[in-house]
Amino acid sequence: MLAAHVDMLHKAALSNPIENVRHVSSLAMSQKRAIIRHTSMRMAAYENERPGAVGLSHAWPSRRSAETVRLGDAIGKAASAGDIVALAGDLGAGKTTLVQGIGRGLGLDPRDIVSPTFTIVAEHAGGRMMLYHLDVYRLGSADDLQDLGFDDYLHASDGLIVIEWANLVTLALPDDRLEIEIAAGPKSGERQIHAQPLGPTSAKLLNRILDILP
Ligand SMILES: Nc1ncnc2c1ncn2[C@@H]1O[C@H](COP(=O)(O)OP(=O)(O)OP(=O)(O)O)[C@@H](O)[C@H]1O
Ligand SMILES: [Mg+2]
Numbered sequence: 001m002l003a004a005h006v007d008m009l010h011k012a013a014l015s016n017p018i019e020n021v022r023h024v025s026s027l028a029m030s031q032k033r034a035i036i037r038h039t040s041m042r043m044a045a046y047e048n049e050r051p052g053a054v055g056l057s058h059a060w061p062s063r064r065s066a067e068t069v070r071l072g073d074a075i076g077k078a079a080s081a082g083d084i085v086a087l088a089g090d091l092g093a094g095k096t097t098l099v100q101g102i103g104r105g106l107g108l109d110p111r112d113i114v115s116p117t118f119t120i121v122a123e124h125a126g127g128r129m130m131l132y133h134l135d136v137y138r139l140g141s142a143d144d145l146q147d148l149g150f151d152d153y154l155h156a157s158d159g160l161i162v163i164e165w166a167n168l169v170t171l172a173l174p175d176d177r178l179e180i181e182i183a184a185g186p187k188s189g190e191r192q193i194h195a196q197p198l199g200p201t202s203a204k205l206l207n208r209i210l211d212i213l214p
Contacts, residue, residue, distance in 0.1 A: 056203075057194065057197070057206075058206060058210060059192055059193065060195075061185070061190070062185075062191040062192075063190055068097045068098050068101065068182070068193065069097060069100055070101060070213070071101060071193060072101020072103075073102070074101075074209050075209055076101065076102040076104060076107075076127075076131075076160070077106075077212055078105075078211070078212055079102070079205065081129050081157055081159055082157050082159075083161070083205050084154065084161045084174060084177040084202070085162045085177070085180060086166030086177045086180070087162065087165070087180050088165070088167040088179065088181045089181055090183075090184070093182040093183070094182045094193075095115075096114065096135075098193070099113055099131075099162050099164070100113045102131065106131055106160065107126070108124050108126060108127040108131060113131075113133065115135050116133055117135050117138060120136065120138065120139065121134045121135075121148065129158060129160060130156065132160070132161045133162050133164075134162070134164065135163075135165060136163060136168055137165040137168070145172055150172060166179070175199050176198060178197050178198075179198060180195045180196075181196075195209070
């Protein structure tokens with residue numbers, strides 16, 4: 001019940017979840033407070049991460065999905081085992097499209113990569129290293145993260161970890177990660193893809209990506 005409403009909130013508007021939950025009349029006051037606390041905590045954590053940014057950041061324009069795939073391909077080629085890529089961006093922004101490119105860069109068939117929205121995690125073997133593709137959009141609570149073995153994935157040393165909707169679980173993420181945000185541009189099909197490393201390992205990853213795709 002709580003999980004379903006948290007999910008609904010995320011869907012409705014990440015920009016103003018507190019107002020949204022106040023207007024869900026079917027919920028008891030205590031439930032509303034719990035959801036507001038839960039969501040505010042996640043959002044505050046996301047905001048607080050910004051000052052921790054290290055190294056240069058970079059933005060690439062993308063005019064069509066093939067360009068997003070090409071950037072993903074560079075990320076897949078540049079990645080080292082244990083790297084963590086945390087993706088943010090609205091529904092349909094192009095997160096999975098980017099992961100398809102990442103898969104291609106790792107030597108996987110991009111057609112095998114789809115949003116693991118219901119399974120939360122998809123493990124892809126057969127490339128130059130494992131690809132752990134997570135989509136935490138439908139996670140309702142911190143308990144769900146534990147049930148999933150989220151921490152084990154984050155510390156996997158044999159592959160690249162890519163998390164869609166990572167901004168919803170910032171508190172559970174390691175500090176050193178490459179945050180990539182995909183935002184819609186002014187015209188249909190246009191995206192702005194911004195990468196920000198939050199530690200030395202992710203800063204090196206960004207440098208290797210820039211060697212491939214300046
Ligand atoms: N420049 C672009 N980059 C990426 N995708 C684009 C671009 N232009 C158009 N698209 C289209 O936008 C859609 C992006 O869908 P995708 O599943 O990758 O988004 P998502 O961010 O993973 O969504 P969700 O939050 O539902 O998982 C695709 O249909 C893709 O073809
Ligand atoms: Mg997706």
